Amino acid sequence: MTEKIGVYVCHCGTNIAGTVDVAEVRDWAEKRLKGRGVVVARDYKFMCSSLGQELIEKDIKENELTRVVVAACSPHLHEQTFRTACKRGGLNPYLCELVSIREQVSWVHTDQEAATDKAKAVLSGGVERVQHHEPLEPLRVPIHPATLVVGGGIAGIQTALEIADAGKHVYLVERDPSIGGHMAQFDKTFPTLDCSACILTPKMVSAGTHPNITLLTWSEVEKVDGYVGNFVVTIRKKARCVNTELCTGCGICQEKCPKKVIDEIYEAGLGYRKAVYTPFPQAVPKYPVIDKPNCTYFLKGTCKACEKFCPTSAIDFNQEDELITVEVGNIVLATGYDLFDPRRIPHYGYGRLANVFTSLEFERLTNAAGPTNGSIVLRDGKTTPKAVGIVHCVGSRDRNYNNYCSAICCMQSLKFAHLVKERTGATVYNFYIDMRTAAKAYDEFYQRVLEEGTLFVRGRVAEVTDAARLPSEEGKLIIQVEDTLAGKQRRIPVDMVILSAGLQPRFDAKATAKLFGISCSADSWFIEKHPKLDPVATMTEGVFIAGCCAGPKDIPNSVAQGAAAAARVLAHIDEGEIMLEPVRATVIAEKCSGCRICNNLCPFNAILFHEDRMVSEVNAALCQGCGTCVAACPAGAITGTGFSNEQILSQIEGLLMLNIANGRRPVEIAEAVMA
């Protein structure tokens, strides 16, 4: 045994020492693992403290350690800490191994003796493994200073502006004809009730005119190649059929277009637009698009009214989709959300009963630029409701649909209640399960709405029906609900029902995640690197997420995330290059049969195939070291740095052969800890 190994057993206060006899483990390692190269073994109350780390540094220097094994918590938490301690002591940081005797031993077992034996086994595995570690150097890759932001809602706009203001270039890609996102559809924002357009449009204009922002609306990302620092992104610019060099945005084409279409996106199906259109007056950019599937010219070959009347001859029916390629160093996804479709809850009547509205429809109703110029009326377009019911948690907190809370619905419903009250004087009922108004000035707004006389009924609505039981219910919508505070069933007749529908991931979120090589939760929300401590990064280096694509959020949170993502990107750019973990897979070309099984399995699209030589190769910068390909390769042609067969097998051997003290076989220990 040529290696000199130092072993450190952490008490973690009582977290480990409460269940595992750490002194015993230390003594055992000192005596029994001597023959396996252990020259020093210590236990300490908190290995992660500066004093604990200094122990390691000192031993490396004084005892000339060549390997270090720390038995403590999960590598997720402190691997970096101990690697850095080794580095300070003059040892290559990758010659350190952290084995978990907390998450995998003390926290999950109660039998002290058995847990102590298991801790020994785990430690023994680490000692065997560490001997096969090799000194590694982190990979360094340069960072391209441009950034791609996908999604032009408020989160994406904020990200783009922050980065552009710092002097770096941004490509802002938006699928719709204009940026603005859902926020552009709203009339007022809670809790301050300031006008949504008034606070959003200045930002939209800045994004549209900023010298550092290339705005690509009516465009979608088609392909992403490369890796952090060096992404090559292919973007499809869909044919606008409007020459933006010539167009002045005068709007005559929209005026003259004879084809009226229901606007399912911006007007939420409640209003109309033309076949050539800008979705709303403040749209950025100002250039309209021609909606080919609905345009009379594309359907029948005649019309061309827009072309005839355009004063600058900007209409170009022959325009075709254009593919452009951009190089960027970082990507921020801010792709937003879709509204839950309340048609999935037929007993709430949406789509069956005329005067049941979704929350987005109601936003358009109240919007001064909306189909009714802001007057709150029934579906007939003229009758002002005398009683309005607002149903919370539609499609949220419901195990039939989505288990999660959509976070914004309570405040949004309070805002609706206030607006209805203010503009119509109608009686307003809110049907809620719990009121969740936990942010700055939110609960004060709730108090205000309470004082305005809105009625609150606590209980999930059972159904919305037009089947009247009593003469007083004739012609009304009746809300059947269990009032859980009064312990009563109630039937409340109203004229209008607003369903506060929950937020859902975009319908194509899974495909988007795959395109950018990040992961989705079972619900399809994008997964952050750490839900608390790293909320805007993803497991894929150089790809960040912001806003509702990672889960339901209100405007302040979306903006904060957009800015946070920008800060992370700017830090990368500022550094100029990025260090990557050297834990990577490599293909041994001589052994590779070219079967390509690994190509499709790689979740990070890191494996490319050389057609000429018929071998696969791992792109080290793209590889995240997950090991999927290593396990899958039928020829055993792929090895993982830090996870070589030698390392894994010797760790298993260490666990099993166990150098274990009282002669208990591994099976017996397993039985004891399971009991």
Add this chain to the structure above:
Amino acid sequence: MTHYLFYPGCSMESSAKAYYDSLMAVCKPLGLDLQEINDWNCCGATEYVSISLTPAYALIGRNLALAEQQANGSRTVVAPCSACYLNLAKADYYMRERPVLGEKVNTALAAGGLHYDPGSLVIRHLLDVIINDIGLDKVKEKVTRPLTGLRLAPYLGCMAPRPDYDHRWSNPEYPTELDRLLKVLGAEVIDFPLKTHCCGGHMTQIAPSTAFELIRRLVHAADQYHADLMVTLCPMCQMNVDAFQGEMNNHFHTDYHMPILFFTQLIGLAFGIDPKELGFGKELVSAGPALARIGVEAPAGEKGGEPPRKPKKTDGLPMPRMMEEERLP
């Protein structure tokens, strides 16, 4: 022909004879081959499960065990009655979910030399089979006399769609299967808001005024929508709305005449089968006037929604009947 095991249930032999007759009449054109489970017994209806769980499940389990024995090619049991369907599905589900219950039931069954492996059969409602196995296209092909001009209120009641143990319905709160089927027959189908509401079940026996209110809601809503007929798939619902409509009218001083038929009767009608074979005329609130509107001459209901007459009390003692019953083989 598609083969199924068939559990008719008690009511098909008595109160829902029209359902049975019409089902038998449409089997052939639909290509349904129903093989009746030999020696089946009552499913316990809605009462037994709430009184004593294990015996109730054993009662149902016996039918499942018999069906499993008889399973030959098909492992699907079809029940036309909502209560039967729900009970069979419920027993199968809970025997699967709670192995202890499964063991208890099987211990009971073992006394009769029977055994049931939970999950080995597929329990389905007749409507589900017609919609999803036979398909609306096939039904449409066979329509020779479309029900054009008839306004129908599709009424499923609560037991067929809920609880939806194995996700068989489009939406257990608001299923559209019956609506779609009736549309294919050419009828005008209203979006009946109370389609899955309770008919009162056996409350007619325990607390009639409660049941009357529930029946009133159904009939009133169908009437408000100007439905000619209500159409159901449940013998219990049919009986409550039909047989108790007169008493309900007396109770509320109303005068509704809302006929209610089984969906198989309407399928048969649309297929051009003689109404006599389809059990028309057995309903108490006559569907005759409604059907006459589309030129169908159906045997009229005889009692026209009158409350059933109570037998007159006579003097004297009742006849002894025990001996006679004992003499029966």
